C-alpha cells in the first residue's frame with residue numbers, strides 16, 4: 627500500500643470508545659487494539675499477543691492496562707508485559723508495539739510511523755462535534771475499495787454534477803468550471819465562488835447570493851470544508867478572493883471528513899457535517915445528515931464499482947483530464963513522502 631506512515635490517521639470517533647471496552651481496528655494493514663483505561667486516556671497497541679498471537683481486542687481492561695484473555699498476560703499502555711500467570715520472570719522481549727494516540731476535534735488519531743516523530747502539531751485542524759460554533763452530526767461508512775480511490779474522489783468535485791445529481795442537485799457548474807487550486811505543504815486547497823445564485827432554501831424568494839466554498843485536503847486523507855452564502859456582489863468586490871466567513875448571511879456550514887486505509891482493498895470513511903450555530907439548528911443538521919447519507923451512498927456505489935473494474939484490469943493506465951490537477955498534486959505529494967520515508971527507513 628502506498629500510504630505515508632508518518633501521519634496521524636483517524637481510528638475512531640472519540641465517542642466510539644467506551645471505557646473498559648477494547649476496540650479492534652486496522653490502519654494501513656496493521657491490526658491495532660484501542661482502549662480507554664480508567665484514567666480516561668486512550669491507548670493503542672498492536673492487536674496481537676506476544677504469547678500465541680491471540681487478538682488483544684478480545685482482552686479485558688484492568689485499570690489503565692489490558693489483559694489478554696487467552697492465557698492472561700497483562701500489558702501496560704506502553705506495550706510491555708507486566709505479568710505472566712504461572713511464572714515470576716517477564717522476559718525482556720515480552721512487548722508489543724505501542725502507537726502514539728491523540729484525541730483532537732472529536733477524533734482519536736493514531737500515529738502509524740516512527741513514534742519519535744509523532745508531532746501533534748501535524749494533526750489536521752478539523753472541526754469536531756465538541757466545537758460549539760457548529761451543530762454537527764457524525765458517522766462513518768465502510769468501503770470495499772482502497773482508500774486512495776476515495777481520496778481521489780474528494781480531490782475532484784467535478785463528480786458532484788454527475789454522481790450527486792439526485793442528492794446535492796449540484797448542477798453543471800462543478801463540472802464546467804475548474805476550482806481555484808492552491809498547493810499546501812501537506813495537501814491541496816480548493817475554493818470556488820458561485821455568483822448570483824437563487825436562494826435554494828426559499829424558492830419563493832427573489833434574493834440572490836454569492837456562494838463560497840473552500841476546502842483543504844490534507845495528509846493522510848482529511849477533508850476540511852467550509853461554505854456559506856454572501857450578499858450578491860461579494861465575490862466581485864473581493865476580486866474573487868476568500869471572504870470572511872463571519873460576514874456570511876446564510877447557509878454557513880462545516881464538514882470534516884477522514885479516509886482511513888484499513889487493508890489493501892478496504893477503507894473507513896469518517897464524516898461530520900452541520901450548520902453554524904448562527905445559521906441553523908438541530909433540525910437542519912438532521913436534514914443535512916440525511917442528505918449526506920444519500921450522497922455518500924452515491925459515491926460508494928460508484929467507487930466500489932470502479933474498484934472492481936480496476937481489480938480486473940491489472941496494469942491498465944488511466945487518462946488524466948483537467949479536473950485531475952488536485953488529484954495529481956496530492957498523489958505526487960504522497961509519493962514523494964513515501965519515497966522519503968523509504969530512504970529514511972521508517
Ligand code: FES
Nearest residue numbers: 675677678694697
Ligand atoms: S495468547 Fe495471549 S496470553 Fe496466550
Ligand SMILES: [Fe+2]
Nearest residue numbers: 779785789925
Ligand atoms: Fe461525492
